[in-house]
Structures are given as C-alpha cells and as structure tokens.
Amino acid sequence: MTADLFQELKERGLVYQTTDEEALVKHLNEESVKLYVGFDPTADSLHIGHLLPILMLRRFQQHGHVPIALVGGGTGMIGDPSFKDQERQLNTLDTVKNWSQSIKDQLSRFIDFDNQENPAVIANNYDWFGNMSMIDFLRDVGKNFTINYMMSKESVKRRIETGISYTEFAYQLLQAYDFLKLYDNYGCLLQLGGSDQWGNITSGIELLRREREVQSFALTMPLITKADGTKFGKSEGNAVWLDPEKTTPYEFYQFWINTDDRDVIKFLKYFTFLSLDEIAAIEKEFLAAPESRVAQKALAKEVTTLVHGQASYEQAVHISQALFSGAIADLSLAEIKQGFKGVPSYTVAKEADLKLLELLVTSGLVSSKRQAREDLQNGAIYINGQRIQDVDYVLSDKDKIGEEVCVLRRGKKKYFLLHFAK
Structure with missing residues (x-):
C-alpha cells in the first residue's frame, strides 16, 4: 500500500509543493517515515481549516507511517504571521495550556495513538521552549540564519510594509527548531503543512541540514479556496468548529450539504476516504443529474460521520428532513435545539x-x-x-x-x- 500513497495524494490534488520529490517517494516506499503537522492552540477547539492536515496524518498512518501531532503550547503564545494581515492577540500560559489539552483530545478522534505497529505521537513544543533562555535560542538557532534569508520569506515580505513585530518575525525560527527537536526525539524527517507554511518549513529543513547534516523533507497542501470566492471554513461569517458544542453536528452537516457544485468533487477527494474509483462513480452520477445533489449528500455523510459519528450524522439528516417537510413536531427537544440554534x-x-x-x-x-x-x-x-x-x-x-x-x-x-x- 505504501508505494501508492504519494501517487494517490497527487491524484487527489493534495500535493502542492515538495522538496526533492524523488528522494521523498523513495523514503515513503522503503520505510516507515515519521512526519509531523503543527497545530497552534489559538482557540479551545480546532476548526475545519485544520481538517485537511489532520486527515493527511490519518492517510499516512493508514499506510504504515508514524504521524506526530505537535501542539504548539509554546508557539501558540506568539502566533504565526504567515499570510495574516495583522498580529494575533497574545494569550496567557494557562489559557494556552487548556487549549492544548482540548486539541490533544480532538486529535485522538482522527489518528490512532494506541496502534500496535505505528502509534501516533503527540508532542508539545512548550516542553522545549518553556525553559529555553534567549541566550540559548540565539546561540543554537539564530546563528544559522541571516536576516536576508528571513526577510526573503513571502510570509514576512507581505507584512513588512504594514509592520511586523520581532516576536512574529522570529516565528519561523521557532518552527525550524520544532523540526530539529522532533528529529532528535523521534527521528522525524517530514513536515506537512498548508502552502502558506512553505517558508517556515524550509527554514526547518535548512536548520536540520546545518545542525544535523541530514536531508529532511517538506510536503505542502494547497490552500483551500471556494469557487464563489468566499473563505473556506466559514458559515455565515462564523468558523465551523470540530467541537459539537461550538458547531452542532446539524450545522456541520449543513455546511457540507450546501457545498457549491463547482467544489464538491474536489472536496470529496480532499476530505473523504472514499476511493478515487468511488468518487469517479459519484461524479458521473452527479454530472448526469446535478439536481439530485448526490455528491453533496455523499460529502456531508462522509465528513459528518468521520468527525461526529454515525448517530450524529443520522440525527442531522433527520433534522434536515423535518425542517424541509415542515414536520417540526417529529423532532425531539435536543434536535430542536440543534436545528434552531441561533434562531430568534x-x-x-x-x-x-x-x-x-x-x-x-x-x-x-x-x-x-x-x-x-x-x-x-x-x-x-x-x-x-x-x-x-x-x-x-x-x-x-x-x-x-x-x-x-x-x-x-x-x-x-x-x-x-x-x-x-x-
């Protein structure tokens, strides 16, 4: 199965950039590779903007590799400037610690930390940044990077004119050090991220080359755009959260069932574990009769079940059908509260x-x-x-x-x- 993983990712449109693709594919085909994705705790829940990298970790684990979920208990207190228009609000240590625990709990629903052969690993970069002195950081990390190199990163260049603090400017060095520590602790050689993370990831590759004289790899996924120009991951201006207390399973289901016809096949490839042959069959049926919304129904079913479970998916469908038919009296009190959340x-x-x-x-x-x-x-x-x-x-x-x-x-x-x- 491993030999087909990279090709399948490409066919699903999940590969945007890689470093040394030939060498990376060779590693993936010949051994169990340790790879990581970082999740900064900027809220008490992950949202569907995080779902693609989470599912990438799951795909790699299913093919025998070892996923490392890095919770940014340290970097989450600073904030990544990558393609952000303004500086993030800084949060307290206790707040970030609580958020980090919530994120760890959520990740365990998607990747297997108890697998006997290739269990996933959870790490927290507060473990190495929490007690690290400024002197140590500048000596061990800062010496490896010139200002010119750091300024050349697109994520920095975009913010220079409007202003960027030194705190955020140094973020790429923190992320680079994460890669180094995960290599030292677990033998991690591959970092995944969105295409906006390319500059930060390649800084880590450079640090590993200089400090450990090893070749490491980057693989970025495309940033998700919607055909209608609106931002992916927002529903009526609000983030779509993975926590059912913040976004109910019904609201979550509705987000996916309302996917634009122009996006739905792409999203089936990105967010579901249906085979490419199954998706092709759905696409054929969908193109023959778009009004049937067969592709949206398949997408909403797969993703809602994956995130919230079969029972919550069935409840979301029941609420939808009752609202469509007007049979409100058939709903339970709990279903009413889900279906009419936010109603005056x-x-x-x-x-x-x-x-x-x-x-x-x-x-x-x-x-x-x-x-x-x-x-x-x-x-x-x-x-x-x-x-x-x-x-x-x-x-x-x-x-x-x-x-x-x-x-x-x-x-x-x-x-x-x-x-x-x-």
Whole structure:
C-alpha cells in the first residue's frame, strides 16, 4: 500500500509543493517515515481549516507511517504571521495550556495513538521552549540564519510594509527548531503543512541540514479556496468548529450539504476516504443529474460521520428532513435545539397569557395585533409545522416540545422559538 500513497495524494490534488520529490517517494516506499503537522492552540477547539492536515496524518498512518501531532503550547503564545494581515492577540500560559489539552483530545478522534505497529505521537513544543533562555535560542538557532534569508520569506515580505513585530518575525525560527527537536526525539524527517507554511518549513529543513547534516523533507497542501470566492471554513461569517458544542453536528452537516457544485468533487477527494474509483462513480452520477445533489449528500455523510459519528450524522439528516417537510413536531427537544440554534427566541413568563395573537406581538414576531390577525387569517402562521388560522387560538401543553419550546413560523422561512419558563 505504501508505494501508492504519494501517487494517490497527487491524484487527489493534495500535493502542492515538495522538496526533492524523488528522494521523498523513495523514503515513503522503503520505510516507515515519521512526519509531523503543527497545530497552534489559538482557540479551545480546532476548526475545519485544520481538517485537511489532520486527515493527511490519518492517510499516512493508514499506510504504515508514524504521524506526530505537535501542539504548539509554546508557539501558540506568539502566533504565526504567515499570510495574516495583522498580529494575533497574545494569550496567557494557562489559557494556552487548556487549549492544548482540548486539541490533544480532538486529535485522538482522527489518528490512532494506541496502534500496535505505528502509534501516533503527540508532542508539545512548550516542553522545549518553556525553559529555553534567549541566550540559548540565539546561540543554537539564530546563528544559522541571516536576516536576508528571513526577510526573503513571502510570509514576512507581505507584512513588512504594514509592520511586523520581532516576536512574529522570529516565528519561523521557532518552527525550524520544532523540526530539529522532533528529529532528535523521534527521528522525524517530514513536515506537512498548508502552502502558506512553505517558508517556515524550509527554514526547518535548512536548520536540520546545518545542525544535523541530514536531508529532511517538506510536503505542502494547497490552500483551500471556494469557487464563489468566499473563505473556506466559514458559515455565515462564523468558523465551523470540530467541537459539537461550538458547531452542532446539524450545522456541520449543513455546511457540507450546501457545498457549491463547482467544489464538491474536489472536496470529496480532499476530505473523504472514499476511493478515487468511488468518487469517479459519484461524479458521473452527479454530472448526469446535478439536481439530485448526490455528491453533496455523499460529502456531508462522509465528513459528518468521520468527525461526529454515525448517530450524529443520522440525527442531522433527520433534522434536515423535518425542517424541509415542515414536520417540526417529529423532532425531539435536543434536535430542536440543534436545528434552531441561533434562531430568534422569546421566553414566555410562567403566568403569561398564552393567546397566540398576543404572543405574536409580545415576542416581536409581528409588529401589531392587526398584523397578527391578518397573518393568522391568511394562513401565514405555523406552530411546530402546523398552520394555525384561528385568531382566538390559545397555546397548550400539546404545543410544547419537551415541555420547553414551541417553534413559530411566519411565512415560508421566518422561524421563531418560544421558550416557556418553568
């Protein structure tokens, strides 16, 4: 299987740049290679912008190689300037430590740290940066790099005119030292990253060449762009997180099911473990009938199941079908909370009047009693998917889902949640 790995990665479009491709392929074909990806803890969860490198580690492990997930407990306190327009906010040690633990827990869902033959490794660069003195850093690392070399990196050049602090300027040296330490500790010879990491990774290769006289390798993946020009990994302006508490499985599923037709086959190759033959068959069916959205359904199923599990995928589909058909009453309270996260809501006081006409106005769903009366008479108001036209309708326990909420809808798409105080 190993002999086919690099070729498959190329066919999936996952190889953007490499150093000495011929020598790298030879290593991959002949031995179990140690490779790493760094994850700086800049939040308490990873997001789908991290998913491609995580899945790359998984692909390499499945082919017998040893993935090293490096959590940047040290570098996360500084921030990588690569292709960022402004400096990142610096975080406290305790914050970064907590985030590092969360990231470690999330990574264990994708790569196997208990595999008997080639278990994945988790490392944290705070272990070597935490007690390292400035003198040691300048003597052992800084002496190997000229200012001209560091200034030539694209990630630095982009920021020179607008301003870059020395803290961020030195980041490439920190990442270079990570590579050196992972080589010393584990024999790591390959670093993966997005194409924006090329400058940082090649600095590490240079440090290994100078300090250890060994040849190491870089492999970068393309930065993901969307056909419509919007940023990948954002849904309505918000990051799509891997933590189900931050982005529900339903929201996660919806992100993938709404993939643009122009992107969906590319994303199937990037983010799923379906074979290229299976993807080709899906593509053929999809091109014959794009309205079937067979490719989007396959993508959403594979990625949601991979990240959140089969049960969460099935629940997301159930919520989607109920919302599409209007069968809101078929959903559980937990599903309502997922499907209507972020929908405007109003809490009905314990002793409040439960006349629907009154609630439409006091909740703010409509502007006046006259408007509420017209909407009801015209059939524009729904309770849990059921049309209500009775202007004297009074809500009762049968309208409460899980004894807690009621879903109001005005027109085709304007949803509103009523919460009942206990």
